[in-house]
Amino acid sequence: MVTARFLGTVVFLTVAAVTVVLWVLPSSTDYSPSNPRWNGLRSVAREHGATGIDSFDALPSGANTVLVVIPFLPPTAAEVTRLLGFVAAGGTLVLMDDFGAGNAVLEGLGVETRFAGQPLADGLFNHRSARLPRIIDIVPSPLTAGVELLVLNHATAISPLGSLRAVALSSAVSYLDTNDSGRRDAGEPKGPFPVAAVGRIGGGSLVLVADSSLLLNAMLPLGDNRRLAANIFALGGAHPRVLLDEAHLPRRPLDAAKAGLRAGREIISLPLAAFILTTAALAIPLMSLYRPARR
C-alpha cells in the first residue's frame, strides 16, 4: 500500500515537473514566436501582437488581417486554396521565403512571380558578410515609408517579378551565387534584383519578401527592417490583426509538446471543463475531510 502511494507520488511529481519545465523552457526553434534567441520571432510577435495559427482551416476574412507565411514546409493544395480565398476576401498575405516552398504558394495563387531560389550575395554592400546583403535601392511605396536600408540574411531574389511591383532592390554589384562559390563568377546573374514586392490579388494584397529571416529577433534591429515590418503590418489598417502561420515552420519535439500543452489549456478553459475542474478541486479536499466513524 505504501509502495503504491510512493509510486503514485513519484509519477504525479514527474508529470508536474515535466509539464512545468516544458511550459517554462523557452523554445530555441528557428522562427518560433516564443523563441527569444537570435533565430526566434518573439520580438516581432510581441511588438505586433502576432498570434500563431496551426492551420488555415478557420482563416478570418477581412481587410484588417495580415497573415505571415514562411513556407519552410510545403503547403497542401487545400491550404493554398484557403490562402487564395483569404486574399480574395481582402486579407493581406505576407509570403517570406528564400529556399522554401514559396513558389508552390505563388503557383497556387495564380501569379507569375517566383522566388529565384538561388542565394543572393553582395560582396560590397553587406552586413559583414556577402550573404547578409544590404538593400540600398528603396522604391517609394506604402511598404517603404521611412525605409532607407534593409539587411537580409541568406536571401534570394524575386525573379520573375510578374505583375507585382518591386519596392526594394539589391545593389548593382549583387549577384546570384549559383555555384555557391562565395564570389561573383563569370556567368552569374548580376543585380539589381527585386527582393521585396507588393501587388493586389482580388480584394487583398500580396507582399513578397525574398528572405525568410528578415523578422528574426537578431535581424529586426538591423537597418530599417523593423520599420518595414511595421509598414507591412500597417497594410491591415490602423489596428491590424497579425497572424503567423506556424504550421509550415520547422518544429522540434519541444514545440510539439508546448503546442500540446497550449491545446490542453484551451480545452480546460472551456466553461464545462472549467466547471468540472473547479468542482473537482473543491470536492477532493472536502472528501479527504470526510471520514466515516470507526467503531
Added chain:
Amino acid sequence: MRRIFRLCGLLAGVFILSGCVVVGAPPPPERPRLRHEDPATVAMDTDPAELFAWYLDSARLLSAWRFREGRLSVQRLKLATLPPEMEFLVGDLGRLLLKEGSILEAADGWLRDAAHLIAAGRPEEARRLLAQMSAYLRRGEVLFDDVAEAMEDLARRTRIRELPADSPQRQAYEELLRVAARVRALLTASRTAAIDTSSAAAFAGLLPIDTRLEIDEPVPAYPGRRLTIRGRAVEQAPIPSGRAVRLWLDGVLIGRFPLGPFSMSLDLPPATLPGAHALIARVEARGRYLGAEARRTLTVTRLAPAVRLQTPAYGIAPGLLTLRGEATSQLSLVGDGTIAARLGPAARETSTDREGRFILGLAVPPNLNLVGLETVAVDVRPREPWHAPAGTLGRVFIINLVSLFLASFVLPVLGAVYVLWRSMGVRAGEATLPADVVTVLAPSGAEPPRLKVSPAANTVAQIYVEAQRLIARASGIAIEPDMTMREFLARSQPVVRSAAFEELTLLAERAVYSAHRPGQTVNRRAAGLLERIREDAAHGHG
C-alpha cells in the same frame, strides 16, 4: 531520518522518470536545411574587388554627362562594408571622384554658356569665361592624377591583377581604366577648347545635346478618383529629336507624350494602396541627344468622412435605442456606406442613404452592466474607395429596468439583513460580558436584563463581581445563579455589613439594568468603593 530517506527516494524517482521521458522522446525528423546565421557572430567576408565594378558604373555615368547620378553613385559607397585597412583609401578616392565630377559638370556648363555668348556676339565675355574654365580644368587634371594614383593603390591592395582574366571583377577593373582614359581625354579636350573662342564654339558643337525633364509636384491623390500629372521636357537642339516622354506609375507605363509641356489625367485604380508611389518620367538618349529622367513621389491617401451622431438623452434597457446621424465628406457624398453601431454587447449594421444620412434602431439588451451613462460607438465603412473608414462616439443615459427591479427587491432585503445584523451585534456585545457577571446577573422572572450594556457599565459590573466575591468569601454566603444583586445584598448584610457594598450594588444595578450609561466618575467611585469593601471584608464589618 526516515523522512529524509523517503524524500531522497522520491526525488531520485522523479529524476529517473524525467530522464526516461526525455531520452525516450522521438528524434526530430529530417528537414530541409535552414539557411541563416547570427548577424552578431558572422565572419567578415566582403570582396573589395567589387569596388571596381561600382566605380565603373559611377565613371560611366560621369562620362555620359549624367553628373548628378554619377555623384550619387559615388556617395552610396558610404554604405559599403570594407576591410578597415581600405576604408580611408576608399573614402579619399570617393572625395576625389566627387570633386572631379563637379569639375566636369562645371566645365560642361561653362563651355555651353561660352558657346551661347559667342553666338550672341559677346566674345569678350566668352573669353573671360573660358579663361576661368581653363584654370578650373587644370585643377581637374591634377585631381585626375591623384584619382589614378589612388586607384592604383586600391588595385595593389585588392590584388585585382592576380584574378583570372575572365573574372567579372578583373574585367570591371580593365573597363574602368578605359573609361578613365576617356574622361582624361575629355578633360584635355575641354582645356584645349578653352584656348580661344572659335575652338570653344567648335567643341561645344560636338557636345551632346542636353534634355531637361521635370514633373510638377503632384497633389495628394485618392484611389478611384481622377489624378492630373503635369510636366515638361525640353531639349536644347536646333533640330527636334522627335523623342517621346514616357511616364510610369509604380513601374506601369501610363502615358507617352512628345517633348514639350505634357499633361495627363487618369483615374487612379480603386485598389491603389494608400502611401507613397513612384512617378517616373523618362526620355531615352538617342545619338547626340542625352537622356533625362525625373522622379516624383505621389502620395495616395484616403479621406475619412466626418460623422455626426445624434443620440437620445436616455434609453431604456431592454428597449430600442434610435440613433440618427450623417456622414459627410469634402470629396463626395458618402452613399450606401455601412454603418455599424455598438453599445455594450448590442451591435447592429445598416446603410447610409444616398445623402449619407442614417437612422438605426439598436436593441439594448437587459444586461445588468448596461446602466447609467454609456458610450455608443458608430463606425462608418464607406463604399467609395477614396474614403477611409471613420467612426464617432456618443453618450446616452441608460435606464435599466432589470437593474431597477432588482434594486427594488434587493434593497429591502439588504435593509432587513442590516437590522438583523445590528440585533445580532448587540447580542454579541452581551456575550462579551465576563462569565461571572453573566452568572450573577442571570435574568430573574421578575426583572429581565437590559440588552444594551456599555463598556463603562461592563467596568462597573466587573468591579461589582470582584466585590461580590470578596463579600461572599467573607460572609460564607454562596451565590445562586438566579439570585439578584439586591437579594445577595439582603442576604450578606446581616453577616458582613458594608455600606460601600450597598452603594456599589446600587451603582451596578443602575449601570446594568437601566438605560443610564455610567461615565468615568461612576467608574472611579466604583473603584473607590471596592477598596473600602476590601477593608470591610477583611474586618468582617462595615
